[in-house]
Amino acid sequence: xxxxxxxxxxxxxxxxxxxxxxxxxxxxxxxxxxxxxxxxxxxxxxxxxxxxxxxxxxxxxxxxxxxxxxxxxxxxxxxxxxxxxxxxxxxxxxxxxxxxxxxxxxxxxxxxxxxxxxxxxxxxxxxxxxxxxxxxxxxxxxxxxxxxxxxxxxxxxxxxxxxxxxxxxxxxxxxxxxxxxxxxxxxxxxxxxxxxxxxxxxxxxxxxx
Numbered sequence: 001x002x003x004x005x006x007x008x009x010x011x012x013x014x015x016x017x018x019x020x021x022x023x024x025x026x027x028x029x030x031x032x033x034x035x036x037x038x039x040x041x042x043x044x045x046x047x048x049x050x051x052x053x054x055x056x057x058x059x060x061x062x063x064x065x066x067x068x069x070x071x072x073x074x075x076x077x078x079x080x081x082x083x084x085x086x087x088x089x090x091x092x093x094x095x096x097x098x099x100x101x102x103x104x105x106x107x108x109x110x111x112x113x114x115x116x117x118x119x120x121x122x123x124x125x126x127x128x129x130x131x132x133x134x135x136x137x138x139x140x141x142x143x144x145x146x147x148x149x150x151x152x153x154x155x156x157x158x159x160x161x162x163x164x165x166x167x168x169x170x171x172x173x174x175x176x177x178x179x180x181x182x183x184x185x186x187x188x189x190x191x192x193x194x195x196x197x198x199x200x201x202x203x204x205x206x207x208x209x
Contacts, residue, residue: 046071117152139181156192165196
């Protein structure tokens with residue numbers, strides 16, 4: 001999926017946010033634009049602490065809680081859209097789910113989506129937190145959980161808090177290690193998705209698996 005935004009997206013973000021804040025009146029559109037400017041867009045806004053939100057003129061406790069609730073509701077919606085037993089019909093299914101779960105995070109999170117041989121979801125696990133490199137991701141733990149889940153295939157994912165979804169050399173190294181470890185127990189690695197801000201990169205589509 002391509003990264004980047006068009007010039008019209010900022011206005012659309014402001015209009016949608018205004019409608020959720022106080023009904024979309026002119027004053028709320030001004031407030032929405034101010035929030036997006038102060039926090040650097042939706043991602044920064046939805047990562048903001050309630051205290052930081054309340055420091056903005058026009059934002060009281062009730063509106064701060066409403067803003068904090070928005071990304072959490074979105075994450076829960078997508079989590080329920082891919083429950084255990086759900087069959088993954090296309091890469092877009094996985095991408096939408098993972099984007100909702102991971103794009104907002106200010107830290108790196110490494111996750112595994114375990115599937116059966118018909119690509120039905122068995123489990124989604126948040127496995128490791130922190131910089132993704134050879135010391136923080138343990139293939140044996142991924143293999144152990146895959147076997148415990150009786151998975152036939154695995155999709156890996158982790159986010160880049162920078163918002164840039166390009167795989168690093170460390171990403172490529174750990175992907176090769178994990179693929180080799182899973183192959184030893186006859187489990188397929190289908191993809192490793194890098195989640196950025198509004199975009200993702202499939203390492204399988206890049207020929208990096």
